[in-house]
Amino acid sequence: MRIEFIPVDKDDTLMFIVEGIDATFANSLRRAIMTEVPVYACNEVVFYTNSSPLYDEVISHRIGLVPLTTPEGTDKDSKMVTMSLEAQGPTTVYSGSLVSDDPSVQPVNDEFPLLKLGPGQSISLNAECYVGYGKDHVKWQPGLVGYKNYPIIDVDKQRCNLCGECVKTCPTKILGIEEGSIVVLEIFKCTFCKSCEDACKRLNENEIITVRPMNDKFIFRIESFGNMSTKDLLNTALNVIEKKAERLDQLLNE
């Protein structure tokens, strides 16, 4: 297995190419990150006062969806964290007003608008945050992962007349002409739309350029929602897969 990282100019995104795995493994990694990484999210809210125009249920739902930072080593037995919220109108109440009893578990951003209070209205509540998994609810989903096959873009050099139609048509602008031949600039941006094939066929009535997927090489993209860094997400998910594989091995040996 060979792994090669692709530089991305965003902190919350990780891109890499893996060679030597099949689609089954690629998908289990994707699913492990999205559904099996334990993170904190608010799961129960106790209301003391709420005279805002939003119902209790709406407010609890909104608080639940706020992503919370999750310290390293968190598992499903980690303790409950309570956050309290108290505000007096007129004001917009942001996630920054949630006071957590554990400084390592906090909203990832202080700017999420939770509710709005008019003059004379007030809110007072306690939110109980538990560790959970993305497979149970989206509020525990720590990120988004996607993968696609690595493309092979072949150009028949003998027959290519450098008409440039494929370069012009490619919607992601990854083809170019350099030194009398077609070159691929950023191959990982190819979407397999095959517009280049169509354009070439239309103009030259020949399949000179072809795009096909490789079945053992994948381009991954991991986007973190802020609960933990993309590297921690990947590490935790790989540990989860390893543990599951060990358990299966154990069961098979019994």
Next chain:
Amino acid sequence: MIIPIRCFTCGKPIGHLFKTYSERTISEHPKDVLDDLGLERYCCRRMFLTHVNLIDEVLDFSV
């Protein structure tokens, strides 16, 4: 009503970007603002483009 915390489709947290979005779109084109905010997918972009902020309308009618 009030901007959702996450994108309905992909789950990306977007609520915290609404203040910047609504302030900047007064003078700028929404496309440029959405690009700057790092919203690439059209599911997240429509959360802003189709949002109607009615919360001020209902503020007087508390339960």
